[in-house]
Amino acid sequence: MVQYLNGNFAGGESVADVALNPIWTYRHSMTNDQNADRSNHDHDHSHNNSERHDHGNELDPMAARVWALETILTEKGLVEPAVLDEIIETYSHKVGPRNGAHVVAKSWSDPAFADWLEADATAAIASLGYMGRQGEHMQAVFNSADTHNLVVCTLCSCYPWPVLGPPPVWYKSPPYRSQAVINPRGVLEEFGVKLPDTTKIRVWDSTAEMRYLVVPMRPEGSEGLNVSELAALVTRNSMIGTGLALLPGAV
Numbered sequence: 258m259v260q261y262l263n264g265n266f267a268g269g270e271s272v273a274d275v276a277l278n279p280i281w282t283y284r285h286s287m288t289n290d291q292n293a294d295r296s297n298h299d300h301d302h303s304h305n306n307s308e309r310h311d312h313g314n315e316l317d318p319m320a321a322r323v324w325a326l327e328t329i330l331t332e333k334g335l336v337e338p339a340v341l342d343e344i345i346e347t348y349s350h351k352v353g354p355r356n357g358a359h360v361v362a363k364s365w366s367d368p369a370f371a372d373w374l375e376a377d378a379t380a381a382i383a384s385l386g387y388m389g390r391q392g393e394h395m396q397a398v399f400n401s402a403d404t405h406n407l408v409v410c411t412l413c414s415c416y417p418w419p420v421l422g423p424p425p426v427w428y429k430s431p432p433y434r435s436q437a438v439i440n441p442r443g444v445l446e447e448f449g450v451k452l453p454d455t456t457k458i459r460v461w462d463s464t465a466e467m468r469y470l471v472v473p474m475r476p477e478g479s480e481g482l483n484v485s486e487l488a489a490l491v492t493r494n495s496m497i498g499t500g501l502a503l504l505p506g507a508v
């Protein structure tokens with residue numbers, strides 16, 4: 258495991274560890290696939306706001322602040338936790354990444370669209386109806402056998418919301434933001450992606466001016482699938498570069 262130099266993670270946590278950090282009680286953690294999966298951890302109960310309980314006083318100051326504000330708003334009847342959960346779930350796992358998956362699947366199955374996506378991603382993506390804040394200036398970067406692309410925002414958390422939804426917690430974490438640049442191959446291995454040594458890794462630093470969408474390689478065995486079937490193979494992480502597209506048999 259990579260030992261991080263950042264003082265916030267002096268215990269030597271890995272990016273993967275951060276992704277699984279108990280801070281999942283923080284609202285934003287619900288944008289993380291792995292953390293969402295953790296809602297079924299160890300013991301059998303849900304984790305909506307009204308049922309939260311102490312996991313060892315493990316919230317950081319920001320998480321505690323968010324939790325406190327949400328608790329007050331809930332007690333005053335101004336927000337409904339179940340509705341918040343539904344909104345977060347929708348944008349994290351349905352609307353956001355599924356839009357990007359549609360873009361990727363169309364590029365796999367339509368060479369003319371792929372060319373357009375490469376030349377002018379903003380316009381090509383907008384032609385499918387995906388546009389808006391955080392997606393005004395897009396660039397698509399295509400994985401190949403020679404080059405794998407990985408996206409990070411070293412400064413903060415710039416991310417293409419219209420195609421991927423809100424960013425996962427680990428994307429915003431200091432370890433990912435630093436190690437994606439310092440040791441991208443090691444970061445990929447922590448996400449379970451082992452690339453041939455001959456494959457170059459190109460790291461793209463997102464900014465407010467430019468957001469990137471990784472177009473993963475089309476998996477073997479996907480010949481003959483239609484666009485919606487192909488889209489089901491495209492994971493959020495594969496469009497950030499921390500994952501690969503799924504094989505058809507894995508869906």
Ligand code: FE
Pocket residue numbers: 410412413414415416463464465
């Ligand atoms: Fe940023």
